[in-house]
Amino acid sequence: MSVSDAPSRSLRTLQAEYLDDPRTLREAQALRYRVFASEFGAGLPAIDGELDADEFDPHCRHLGVRDLSSGRLVATTRLLDQAAASRLGRFYSEGEFRLHGLEKLHAPVLEIGRTCVDPAYRNGATIGVLWAELAEALNRGGYRYLMGCASVSMRDGGLQAQAIMQRLRDSHLCTELLHAEPMHPLPALEVPDNLSAQLPPLLKAYMRLGAKICGEPCWDRKFQVADLFILLKREELCPRYARHFKAAV
Helix, strand or coil, X not given: XXXXXXXXXXXXXXXXXXXXXXXXXXXXXXXXXXXXXXXXXXXXXXXXXXXXXXXXXXXCEEEEEEECCCCEEEEEEEEEEHHHHHHHCCCHHHHCEEEECHHHCCCCEEEEEEEEEXXXXXXXHHHHHHHHHHHHHHHHHCCCEEEEEEEEECCCCCHHHHHHHHHHHHHHECCCCCEEEECCECCCCCCCCCCCCCCCHHHHHHHHHCCEECCCCEEECCCCEEEEEEEEEHHHCCCCCHHHHHHHC
């Protein structure tokens, strides 16, 4: 899928693509490194020229969004299905959470992870292109559930993460299908009443689509973030935003 951006950025033409060769995968790993290291202060080892790479990458499909006017890769995510997770022995999320009930979902599950967007491209157009291609992946694979993590920076010691969780706990917390128990819970903090809980763009997008948070956040010390585990059931997509997933509904 491709789309032209807003008038103020009219020279941009964004297109989704799969990053199936070593060169484009390195582009994704370089973008991930820049975003995670600069924004979150992640303690990432500089692998072969500042790349974020791990043992899951070879087993995932990598999806990206490219600005065709510049040739620049501006967004990326990776997809891990149950077959690949079985070969690896676990989903990536199981390194942070004990996923009680995962085996009882009785439907194909697709895990999304390492999602990041270049700061200059964090707008509805970029997310829309990424989401539309993700919808195609859900449809082609017959996946009923999409799961993964949305991250909140811990640079303030966890105040923002606690405030966000406090805001979402009543409206979006649901452990009926799956309970994600964090292996490293956030430190207990008193959240000031006047602290504004601003949702990061990715987490906000998940919530708008109808995703549920399946437990308390996990503190990922390596990436210096609080990860909120989300589960999205395909048939429960919010109709207002389902147009981005219309191929999968």
